[in-house]
Amino acid sequence: MDLVEKDLKYIWHPCSQMKDYEELPPIIVDRARGIYLYDTEGNRYADVVSSWWCNLLGHCNERVNNAVKTQIDKLEHVIFANFSHKPAITLCEKLSNVVPKGLTKFFFTDNGSSAIEAAMKMSFQYHYQTGNPQKKKFMALSDAYHGETLGALAVGGESMYSEIYKPILMDIIRIDGPDCYRCKYGKCRESCSAECFEPVEKAFNDYGEEVCSFIIEPLVQGAAGMKIYPPVYLKKLRECCDNQNVHLIADEIAVGYGRTGKMFACDHAGISPDIMCLSKGLTGGYMPMALAITTDEVYSAFYDDYNKGKAFMHSHTYCGNPLACSAAIEVLNTMEDEKIIEKANKNSIYFNELIKQTLGDYKFVGDIRNIGLINAIELVKNRETKESFDSKDRIGYQIYKEALKMGVVLRPLGDVIYFNPPLTITREDIDFVVDVCDKSIRKILG
Numbered sequence: 001m002d003l004v005e006k007d008l009k010y011i012w013h014p015c016s017q018m019k020d021y022e023e024l025p026p027i028i029v030d031r032a033r034g035i036y037l038y039d040t041e042g043n044r045y046a047d048v049v050s051s052w053w054c055n056l057l058g059h060c061n062e063r064v065n066n067a068v069k070t071q072i073d074k075l076e077h078v079i080f081a082n083f084s085h086k087p088a089i090t091l092c093e094k095l096s097n098v099v100p101k102g103l104t105k106f107f108f109t110d111n112g113s114s115a116i117e118a119a120m121k122m123s124f125q126y127h128y129q130t131g132n133p134q135k136k137k138f139m140a141l142s143d144a145y146h147g148e149t150l151g152a153l154a155v156g157g158e159s160m161y162s163e164i165y166k167p168i169l170m171d172i173i174r175i176d177g178p179d180c181y182r183c184k185y186g187k188c189r190e191s192c193s194a195e196c197f198e199p200v201e202k203a204f205n206d207y208g209e210e211v212c213s214f215i216i217e218p219l220v221q222g223a224a225g226m227k228i229y230p231p232v233y234l235k236k237l238r239e240c241c242d243n244q245n246v247h248l249i250a251d252e253i254a255v256g257y258g259r260t261g262k263m264f265a266c267d268h269a270g271i272s273p274d275i276m277c278l279s280k281g282l283t284g285g286y287m288p289m290a291l292a293i294t295t296d297e298v299y300s301a302f303y304d305d306y307n308k309g310k311a312f313m314h315s316h317t318y319c320g321n322p323l324a325c326s327a328a329i330e331v332l333n334t335m336e337d338e339k340i341i342e343k344a345n346k347n348s349i350y351f352n353e354l355i356k357q358t359l360g361d362y363k364f365v366g367d368i369r370n371i372g373l374i375n376a377i378e379l380v381k382n383r384e385t386k387e388s389f390d391s392k393d394r395i396g397y398q399i400y401k402e403a404l405k406m407g408v409v410l411r412p413l414g415d416v417i418y419f420n421p422p423l424t425i426t427r428e429d430i431d432f433v434v435d436v437c438d439k440s441i442r443k444i445l446g
Helices: 003-010 018-022 062-072 086-096 112-129 150-155 159-168 195-210 231-243 296-300 322-337 340-359 395-405 427-445
Strands: 029-033 036-039 044-046 103-109 137-141 173-175 211-216 247-251 275-278 290-295 365-371 374-379 416-419
Touching: 044 427, 062 322, 086 103, 086 322, 103 112, 103 296, 112 150, 112 211, 112 247, 112 275, 112 290, 112 296, 137 150, 137 195, 150 159, 173 195, 195 211, 195 231, 211 231, 231 247, 290 296, 322 340, 340 365, 340 374, 340 427, 374 395, 374 427, 395 416, 395 427, 416 427
Parallel strands: 137 173, 137 211, 211 247, 247 275
Antiparallel strands: 029 036, 036 044, 103 290, 275 290, 365 374, 374 416
């Protein structure tokens, strides 16, 4: 029995209809280097989705590799309650110099969804312990994605992931999110004043007294199809939250660490959240780890004598794992030493211009949007009316399969084809992946 047969015999893959694997079997990856994956058959694939947006500096980055190798001979893991270690302390000290102002306390979890859960619990418990027990509801946007544990799934707004579980999810105050491509106000993304913020203001007027926090993906709603909205939206949200004593939770799991052209997406708006969640790029895609970072004010509400019952009794076995912390430290060192974001920003201009030159006039391309190295191509049936293709046609999936044949991983979001590559992608790589994307789209759509 070969590896593909064994995989299909034993493994249930995430976010997959396993019946699809009868037609497109799993690709067994043998090794990786830079932006490329190499399978056991000798084929090469450009990983321009960063293996679910986490690979930041390329696969098998020598500096991160060596950091993990060095650490594993010292300490692989230790209970993080009443014990600590140098890698965790060093990581938090370094991060304290780059996170938005006011974020000072670092709570470790072991994945993004868990960081969201921790942030939600922090917010609720803070209000409960500071004389506002009525503040127990959460606000979130439509089409949001925040993870797949039950709390994170509840605040998410993508029905593909949450619809079947609604009977067991908490009620969320759901607000229509920004959609710049199909703007109801007829504005353009680059020059609007976030007129679409009006539903948020109404929701705060109606429910502000009972809301503990508003959770948001800053600037980019990823799973919604890389929907990109302007920084002024975040500025208005920060002001509303301040006025109503509501925590702003920034889910920077997918958009942090230079993905948007700045270290954090909140930096574009010049705002600081009350709680910020990080994962994915945090360790460069090497090790599962996440953080919920908060303020002294939030932290202080939990600080008291043990018998007062105010402690944050939330834990994960692998909190503060030394191997993951060592990888995360070296990611920060590399980004600083090699000016990763500055170089990526120069390439991002070239990347977006090339996509527009190649596909901008194609009749099935409705919108090309970008921020940093993130580029999204929304395919539509009718460019004039912005009518989408029938989801049953699975146009994006057909294009994905075609691109694989030519050596590029273009895993779509519905009919949105996107690039979210490692920040180290070169212009030669960019030329190659855009060419394959163009050929794949035209092969499927004609």
